[in-house]
Amino acid sequence: MTATLAPDISTDDSTDRGGSEPSRRAGRRATLGGFASSTFLWLYAAISIAPLLLMLSNSLRTTQDMARQPLGLPLPPNFTSYGKAWITASFDTYFVNSIFVTVASVLLSTAVSLLAAYAFARTKSKLFATLEGVFLSGLMLPVYLAILPLFFMLDAAGMISNLWGLILVYGALGIPFSTFVLASFFRQLPIELDEAARLDGAGPFATFWRVHLPLVRPAIATVIVFRFVPVWNDFFYPLILIRDQSSYTLPVGITRFFGEYQTDWATLFAGLTLATIPLVVLFLLATKQIVSGLTAGMSK
Amino acid sequence: MSAITTPRARRGTARSGITLSRRAGMVFVLPALVLFSIFIAYPLLTALSYSFFDWTGIVRGGFVGLENYVTLFTQLPYRDDLPNAFVHNLLLFVGAMVFQNTIGLGLATLLHRIRRFKRFFQTMYTLPYLVSPLVIGYLWSLMLSPLFGPVNAVLRAIGLGELAQPWLGNPQTAIWVVVVVTAWQWIGFPVLLYGAALGGIPEEIDEAASIDGATAWQRFRAITLPMLLPAIGTVSVLTFIGAMEAFPIPYALGGSQGNPAGATDVMSLLFYRTAFESGSSNAIGTSSAIATLLFLFIFGFSMLITWYMRRAERKLF
Numbered sequence: 178m179t180a181t182l183a184p185d186i187s188t189d190d191s192t193d194r195g196g197s198e199p200s201r202r203a204g205r206r207a208t209l210g211g212f213a214s215s216t217f218l219w220l221y222a223a224i225s226i227a228p229l230l231l232m233l234s235n236s237l238r239t240t241q242d243m244a245r246q247p248l249g250l251p252l253p254p255n256f257t258s259y260g261k262a263w264i265t266a267s268f269d270t271y272f273v274n275s276i277f278v279t280v281a282s283v284l285l286s287t288a289v290s291l292l293a294a295y296a297f298a299r300t301k302s303k304l305f306a307t308l309e310g311v312f313l314s315g316l317m318l319p320v321y322l323a324i325l326p327l328f329f330m331l332d333a334a335g336m337i338s339n340l341w342g343l344i345l346v347y348g349a350l351g352i353p354f355s356t357f358v359l360a361s362f363f364r365q366l367p368i369e370l371d372e373a374a375r376l377d378g379a380g381p382f383a384t385f386w387r388v389h390l391p392l393v394r395p396a397i398a399t400v401i402v403f404r405f406v407p408v409w410n411d412f413f414y415p416l417i418l419i420r421d422q423s424s425y426t427l428p429v430g431i432t433r434f435f436g437e438y439q440t441d442w443a444t445l446f447a448g449l450t451l452a453t454i455p456l457v458v459l460f461l462l463a464t465k466q467i468v469s470g471l472t473a474g475m476s477k
Numbered sequence: 478m479s480a481i482t483t484p485r486a487r488r489g490t491a492r493s494g495i496t497l498s499r500r501a502g503m504v505f506v507l508p509a510l511v512l513f514s515i516f517i518a519y520p521l522l523t524a525l526s527y528s529f530f531d532w533t534g535i536v537r538g539g540f541v542g543l544e545n546y547v548t549l550f551t552q553l554p555y556r557d558d559l560p561n562a563f564v565h566n567l568l569l570f571v572g573a574m575v576f577q578n579t580i581g582l583g584l585a586t587l588l589h590r591i592r593r594f595k596r597f598f599q600t601m602y603t604l605p606y607l608v609s610p611l612v613i614g615y616l617w618s619l620m621l622s623p624l625f626g627p628v629n630a631v632l633r634a635i636g637l638g639e640l641a642q643p644w645l646g647n648p649q650t651a652i653w654v655v656v657v658v659t660a661w662q663w664i665g666f667p668v669l670l671y672g673a674a675l676g677g678i679p680e681e682i683d684e685a686a687s688i689d690g691a692t693a694w695q696r697f698r699a700i701t702l703p704m705l706l707p708a709i710g711t712v713s714v715l716t717f718i719g720a721m722e723a724f725p726i727p728y729a730l731g732g733s734q735g736n737p738a739g740a741t742d743v744m745s746l747l748f749y750r751t752a753f754e755s756g757s758s759n760a761i762g763t764s765s766a767i768a769t770l771l772f773l774f775i776f777g778f779s780m781l782i783t784w785y786m787r788r789a790e791r792k793l794f
Binding site for chain 2: 214215217218221222224225226228229231232235243244247248285286288289290292293295296297299300301302304305308311312315317318319320321322323324325326327329330345346348349350352356381385406409410412413416417427428431432435442445446449452453456457460461464467468471472
């Protein structure tokens, strides 16, 4: 697994470390300390990952088996609860809805943020600086508290339980982070690029589309991957804005499912695993983008 | 990544003739501006105004000034629920801060020194942070189940059977479950952020201090910790915001009522319950007052933490 993660998860310290202790005494102390610290690292790795492994393992066992033996292993693995969660408990619907909402809203927020970020990076008037500040304030403000007016607005537009309503809301919610990351990327592109494009007769949009866009691809990847996570996981907005069960996304679907299948442990574990798999896959495929998204807040 | 974390100044954009004209710039900003205004700015400003009116269902009545706020502090159940929920949010913040700045910082420091398995460990520590908090909450509710939950089974297996108990059924332990589960989920973020910050500290400083005879602890206190302050500031602000906004984990562990007996209630649950489940005719007025108070508290306090951290940084350098 480490091999797949190899493209640097942490560009933080590429410098070579360790193994240059000044004296033998310090060396022995370092070995003892090294043993203690690697014990701590492995122990915490176990604490961190055990619940998730348990979720996976229990999803492959039957409920009777779990009741008899809470700590058993899934031998032989039993996949029936996945079928049950997928079909009987409507996870197929929730899953498709979640994918649709997540993909559409991430594309929407990335597209509008790209345009806006380009403008912020290539203008110098006070107006644009103010607008950028307003967008960035969305990173800190608890905007979810505005749910009541949002609910009334969507209700008046007949968009309650409509996935497009949710997509527009998430699209807007993605703007602060996406603009922040993309604008700082655009700012690093040398102005000579614009000059050259201008001399070749390209207008502002052509310059943006043909010259800048290909160059900010890494930042676009970061924004897309990193916005995927909170949108996929969000529970608050669909809980309030989606009333119709056929439009539920996974998190709301799960709450309903927990009410109905309370005693069917195997199916519950299978459902939780199904909701988690896409994220784990995304994380393992795009570790670099996730990590850079997480540490993007570092810059001031 | 370093490209993102260290944006250079807008060199060059000052040269005239190349920057976008105001009109072209507006065209570029417009789609985002429209989306942001309709779905964030307008609802936010409106939401704050809601709390100053009397509501009957969804019909807005007259302007009542601060009456909804007076209701919050004088009438039941709000008079009791509000401080109860608020204290739980503070516990979440303090608990997560302690966890992140001891274990989290410790893990980041240790990871910084090793090369083998480093990425593996980072991945392990970060995974829970990316999983849906609702899934995390439900997962722990199953694990802590009194009958055949694996946590009690482990305790019995290692001879600590007397510690086995209905963790979420007992008001004394339920809130601590919420705090520990939340802190456990969040730890990946400080590990990564502190890791990145540690990577930014030039090794020469540490080496020089080491040659001058500074002990490991002295070096940590005098070099590492001050250099980490900006990262600690970022973690503090984001942890504060996250703790005040906590919703899915308490919802999964205690339901919208904050069971048992309000032991796991938090501000967002109180807001949600008041707005959508209370059945009171002035639900909108009262819940908007809760939202406004929470909004001002989160906004004000994050500004305060940011300001304090900036001042601390200035003092150091």
